[in-house]
Structure formats: C-alpha cells, structure tokens
Amino acid sequence: MIQADRNHGASIPARAGIGLRFQHHQAVLDGQADVPWMEVHTENYMGGGRAIRCLETIRGDVPISLHGVGLSLGSAEGIDPAHLRRIKDVAERIEPGLMSEHIAWSSVAGSYVPDLLPLPMTEEALEVVCRHVDQTQTFLNRRILVENPSTYIRFRYSTISEWEFMVAVARRTGCGILCDVNNIFVSASNHGWDCSQYLAALPPELVEEIHLAGHASRTMPDGTKLRIDDHASAVSDEVWQLYRQALARFGPVPTLIEWDNEVPALETLLGEARHAARLIDDMQERRPKADAA
C-alpha cells in the first residue's frame, strides 16, 4: 500500500473549479477564466503538439488535476502497462495536484470501448480493482482518487453495496475517494437507493474531491424512468441539494463542474462554479457555529 500523502494534492484548493475542454483553451489562455483550479481528461493530452503545450501554459497559472477515463481499473485481464506509462508521461509534464480514475472497466479481450462500464459488486471485482489501484499508485509513485460510477444496470452476482465497495478500495489501497454527487444521484434514482445513506457511508477523511455535472431523464420502452449521466446540461436542483448535504458531511472539498457534451460558453461553466463556491462559503460560515453547538 502506498503511504498516504495528503500534501501531494495540496495545490488543488478546496474551492470550485471547472473541467477544461478544448473549446475553451483559447479563452482560458486569454485570461477569461478566473478559477482556482481546473481538471482535464488525461487521455486528451497523451500526444504531442498544440494540446499539451496549451495545457502546460495554463498549468503555469492554474493548478491542474488529471482525471483519467481509460485505465480500466476493473478489467479482469489487467490494466494496460503502455497506458499507465502514457498517464505517467502526462503527469511528468503537467505535475498535477490530483490524479484520479474510475471504479469501472473499459477494456476486455484486447478491445477498448469509450465508456465507464459497471462492475459487479463482488469480492473478486474488489480484489481486481485493488490490485490495479496498487499497481497504478506504485507506478506513478503517488496516491490517486477513485470515482464512484453512475450505472444503469445491476448484476445478480453482486454481494457488496457500491458504497461499501468504494470504502473498501480506499481502505485496502490507501487511495482517496472522488465523490461524484451527480453519479450518486443518478445511480440511486436508477436503482432505488437512498442518497443520504450513500453519503453517510463515505468517511469524510477519504473524500478528497467532489464532481458535479448535469444528467438527463429518459423513459424507457418498458415505462421505467432512468437518469442518464450525460454531462450535457447544468447541474440539477436535486444534485445541488445533495451537494449541500455532501459539504455538510465532508467539509470544504475541491469541487469540479463537469460539462463534456454540448459544451456551453465558458461563462456558463464559470457561473456553475461560482454557485458551487457560494455553497462552499455558506457551509464554512455555518460550520463553526454547528461545531460550537
């Protein structure tokens, strides 16, 4: 197990940041984004050329978190060492404040699919994920955070709740938890879970980042309603409400606004981040009184 080193991510403040996408590179370079930190998808910067040089320039002014979407920590066949090497190469150039990945899988039988596919919540899957988190942290020589998934299906073999699975991965490997509040809301809606119970199961000391994003609602042909985690809209009122609960439990945590599809104007993203920042401020104003009481 890699030794916990909370200071490694110290350059990412417990404030609200935005997910940086290519569409906004120039506006950010022009100084239009006054945010305390940003996060990018690691896989978008694995080549050379303009993209990574832009990010290096931005990194000079704003702390960056690297959020991976392709390592496939849950692959039964193992993680791709070449991909791990590419992640490390990006990290060496960008020197991120935080690095994170997902409790999901994307690769099997030599093929990769661009989605974060659900794992059965079993002891076998838990061992696979922990082995790969260990491998990743050892190779990168730093801790990572792992994010809870949004899911639309459950497997009949599952024996562990998702929140227990998340905590077990963190406890066994020393990694932290990236609590995606929208994902909790989406999965809880789709599976009939209690969001509050999920949050209450996550120990505050393990949660080092929060994600917020928009989702869609869809009625399936069989009449059931599903929430789809499409990152294509503003954060919903219910998710903002759940975020308040998360802040009350976890305290101030670096919080990220993600918007990956139908990406809006930078100002819209910044507006979402300002709203999250206000909620962090509100929580900090109330918190000392609550502690005193």
Place this chain on the structure above:
Amino acid sequence: MLLELQRQMLAGLIGETPGAIGAALADGVNPDRIGIYRNTVLHGLTRSLRLVFPTVELLVGADFFAAMAAAYATSCLPRAARLDCYGDGVADFLDAFEPAATVPYLGDVARLDWAVNNALHAPDVAPLDPARLTQAADWQDRIRLRPHPALTLLTSRYPVDDIWRAVLARDDAAMAGIDLAAGPVFLLIERQGEEVAVSRMDIAAWQFLSVLCSGQPLLAVLGRADGPDAAVMLADHFAAGRFADFSVARCERQNDRECD
C-alpha cells in the same frame, strides 16, 4: 467469472441484442438498458472518428459518415484507450466499403486526414541534430535515419491535397475546378511549429525522402542518388527537422538488428 461477464458485456455492446449478458443482470433490470451503454460506446467512437476524419465526413455527409463509422466501429474496436489514435484502418475500410464506391478518392482522402491527425498528435520529439552523426563517424556506412513521428509521406492517383483544402474551406468553386485525372500527387505531411503542413513534392524528391525514411543505410541512399541535389535535399530535410534519430546497424547482412 468477472472475465466471462466482461466478455459477455462486450458482445452485448457490439451486437444488436444484449445476448448472454442479459442473464447476468439482477432481477427487475430490463436487458434493454444495455442499449444505453451501446449508444454511449457508438456515439463516442463515431465522435472520435469524426474528429480524425473531418474531410471524409464533409464529403459524404453526417448521416452517411455515422453509418460508415458504426460499421467500422463494430468490426474494428480500438485496441487502446487513445481515441485520437483510433481509425488506422478506416482508409482501407473505405476502399472496400461498397456504399462509398462512387467516391473513388475517399480512401485516399481518409489517408490524408489520418496523416494530418498524426501530425497533430504525434509525440513531441526533438529533431535530430546532424552534428550527432559525427558520433558514428566510424560506422558511416551503417547509419540509418529515423523519420520524425509527425511526418507522413503519401501518394495518391487523385489530387487529394486540393480536395482536402477545398472541402475544409467549404469552397465549392475550388472543388468543382479539381481535375481528378490530373495525375498522381506526392505529398509530405508534417508538423511545422504547432501547425500541420501538407506539401506537394516532385516525384524524385518524394522518392528520395521515402527511401531515407524507410531505414535504408544513408550512404547507400546518397550513393544511388543523382548529382549534388541529394546532399542539398538532405541538408534541407535536416534543417526542417524531418528526422528524429538515427541508428547504426550492427552488420550489413543483419539489417533487422540495430543498436543505437
């Protein structure tokens, strides 16, 4: 059991029905929900192919491209989690794609899009300083140059560079003026600073650079070239940073065994 489940899930994603993975779902979970993942995967792969092959998409239209991308994606999934490197088989796929047969240059346009994409995303590698070749002065006859990873040499019987420019500029007049029978083109695609350059070369210069990039011994290539132009062209290629490194073959007869 996890591996079997993941294999079943993959089959359910690229097939039209969930198949065996349906039996692994918890009671009350409709197997149709696999379709949400299938849509995400297909959408993601199509979007990445669209970014890599913008000229192809503009030529055939969004709907045709989406159908082609779906056909390609389900027969040829990415092998690694780098979607900006996905699509190396698209040009060959288009050559054999019956619905695209009426656009005979489409495959070569895809090859040019692919080369441009490579120039955009290839790793940042410092160009070879020709002074370093003096380190290998004792083995000059065994020096082989390695091209810069952002560089591609492409030839087509169609003027795909003119097509590429006209299509991306949405210049219908230029497109209408292109003579498909004007003869073959010999192209160099490379990164210049942060920009991608697509240049037409004459056949002799293109062949000379192709041979240099193919890993043949430098002295032998220069020895076969006619006149003083070869040395001048070589100097130009060095100045333009078209080589990344060199190797020295251990033995003339063992061309595949190299040492740095």
